[in-house]
Amino acid sequence: MTDGVREVPDWLTRLRDCGALALRRGDEDVSYAQLYSRASALAALLLARGVRPGDRVAVLARDARVFAAALHALRFARAVMVPVNVRLTPGEIAWQMDRADVRFAVCDASHKALWDATGRANPVLALSGDEWRDGAGVPDGAAGVLEPTQARALEQSMERVDMADVQSIVFTSGTTGHPKGARITYANHVFGAAASAFRLGVLPGDRWLTPLPLFHVGGQAVLMRSVIYGSAAVIHDAFDPAVVNHAIDHDGISLVSVVPNMLARMLRERGDRPYPAALRCVLLGGGAAPAPLVDECLRRGVPIAATYGLTEANSQVTTLAPADARRKAGSSGRPLAFSEVRIAGPEGTPAPPLAEGEIMVRGLTVADGYDRNAEGTAAAFRDGWLFTGDIGYLDAEGFLFVLDRRTDLIVSGGENVYPAEVEAALLAHPDVLEAGVVGVPDEQYGQAPLAVVRLREGCAVELDLAAFCRARLAAYKAPRHVRVAHGPLPRNAAGKLMRQELRGLL
């Protein structure tokens, strides 16, 4: 493939005259024609305000109308989106903005204050999805302001996408606790859309619902795939099991992306009533599905597709087709069409079937590397493979079984919590000598972080360490439970904390 064939026609521009549903949010519908009109006006506005091709632009929005318009506007302007997890603290966000050298921000109405609290001096554009609903357009700052060359460049880039362009930088924490920005390209999205279609199916009338936040790759993928397919995305700003169940019944939903804990709550809310046949697939990401949940779905005929994915691979790597759910219960399925999975064996050789080891991934959906982080990139991306840090095995037929998400990763309500990051926050407290964090089962969130701490002698046991963490970290990262250890925490010979042994102290 030469340079020329890296380019493909822009999916949204193709649909600029199309009245079909692009996006449903609550009871509000946005057609492709409307989305195009907003995104193109917004692209001109961003350029007029000084955004340049290649610039990094933060997007803080749970409002899907704003998020989707910004996503396409940044594509048109050839700027790079940095989607911000709006559950983070202003301090955490500021750190990521520094790291990614963000030059501009786009917020929905609810998150302008959060951006202001980061103390960043960058220009910011706050957009109200409600004003759009009420008939107002994107503020017109562009008329007559773009240089002719700029206007021509915009016109050209609206027609065609360079698949090698970086679409977004999506931050993910690692075992070290320092967030790293995965560089996701348009090629990652195109091949991800095709591979997902081959595994889950796609139909022109599909409607893909997710209550997951759009700032993670799983939510963003629903938006991107829908526009690439020309089908519709139904996005809920927050998760409510009754609202999702109602939408499945009344909005003609064909696919749903949720995490196991959400599905469990949906099933409880629904009682015995079966789901309609139009619901083809419930894509289950964000951590292994507990066996009782899988059993219940099989019994009730819910078409679940367990998936293993990660930010660095732009979501899905393997997916278990609903047809295999019973035969391969507990598996996350086989790699998608353009992905490969290997288990690291001794001395760099692939491990044989059934042998456990680190999960390695390569393929056309894998990120280009970590942004401005040569060290992190070199550590995780080796010889063309992404070393995930997750542990699992492949069976003789090539189905992946995930045993442990990254080293000690905790998945709480669909969010990744890295123990090292929480431990670092705890250790910032002057009375904490040692800290270890592990995940424990949680009724509402699937898992929740539990901290085991050793305190300075004579310190109050009732110390509110959770509140201390909440001031520094996103609320979902703060320990839900704190236990005090009465001696040193378990460490190996090298002094490394043995987190799994902390459980013995509980």
Next chain:
Amino acid sequence: MTDGVREVPDWLTRLRDCGALALRRGDEDVSYAQLYSRASALAALLLARGVRPGDRVAVLARDARVFAAALHALRFARAVMVPVNVRLTPGEIAWQMDRADVRFAVCDASHKALWDATGRANPVLALSGDEWRDGAGVPDGAAGVLEPTQARALEQSMERVDMADVQSIVFTSGTTGHPKGARITYANHVFGAAASAFRLGVLPGDRWLTPLPLFHVGGQAVLMRSVIYGSAAVIHDAFDPAVVNHAIDHDGISLVSVVPNMLARMLRERGDRPYPAALRCVLLGGGAAPAPLVDECLRRGVPIAATYGLTEANSQVTTLAPADARRKAGSSGRPLAFSEVRIAGPEGTPAPPLAEGEIMVRGLTVADGYDRNAEGTAAAFRDGWLFTGDIGYLDAEGFLFVLDRRTDLIVSGGENVYPAEVEAALLAHPDVLEAGVVGVPDEQYGQAPLAVVRLREGCAVELDLAAFCRARLAAYKAPRHVRVAHGPLPRNAAGKLMRQELRGLL
């Protein structure tokens, strides 16, 4: 995208343990595991017999079992397939084999004699699909014969596909009457499979039926897409309307690829009985669908998808989704996801909407060029665009309306007949002074070639020119009707034959 990401996992090797249906031919089913086992044995056998990576290997087969095994075996061996139109004469085939520098041939049992008649000295392997059905494997000529380095290379290439590799050279005639071999790459197939899925939909249980020959891109695409999707292909060796209708009712067919004339015969055979809802799409290629046929389909609820495609674009370029069939009757639809269409305007500018002109195509399914034909390539592939020679226009919404297939192209029973080629055959007769060929409506084949000839004075009018042509050309190219003109044929000032004016002489 760097060199590394040109590689994708091999689709068939992925399915080597899979018992699901790969291919149905008549009442015989071939699973993916069986297809893999045959293709891998055949690849080893071909290498053992001296086929080398990059070698061109002719495949003469209407037996889908043999065609599919050969297609994958050549992929594994990294050889290039030259699918042969078995309706051609031995002389026509020999010309193409010379042109493509073919080194080896694979035939099914029915076509060994045809190959022998070409007089080619190349080694040939005749395979019997019936013997496979009866339990015999591919002849074992490979055991112990492959060099260790060869065996290792085969093992590696069976794992991964280099998308830049040429998969096949598919001959297509042109306005000049000299067949040209379009170089189709694996990338063309991968992007074609994805784009077709986005437009027509794909479901894991799909079964795609075609009675079209596999040696054309339309038939070959059904095989390639099915294996890339992991779904099933149902291939009929010949077209019989009753057999296709029966298969749709009893084989769970979701997609059918036919040409308009076939569909018309299917509808007649079927009477008023509706097609089952499982039939999602009838893909209608090979020439414009006549308006009465489209009307009848709309009236009867047959989900037709008119498509415009050509060999050089590896089949589909535009396709009208069934949902648009009524609103845009007569159109061939909008370009697929990775394809662009433009109408050539004056002085190289794109023509505005509704203006007629030559149809230009570019995108990721377009061939690499013509094989060993720099002149033909330079004429047709210009500035990144394929100039198709077909005439049409785009409406304001970007839907393509095809007015004339290439200059004077005749589509007869799904086969392209180029007047220039038939005229050249006629002019080889010593009594023929001038010859012109045009298509006329034909009950059975949609169109049929009609020749207008001017004979040497005093010659017999009853001269059997059709028989003379059949000795030199595939039977379907021979004129079905011959008319004698009593004066010079109409020509323009430059002496170029005005074929459309021939109709005035009839």
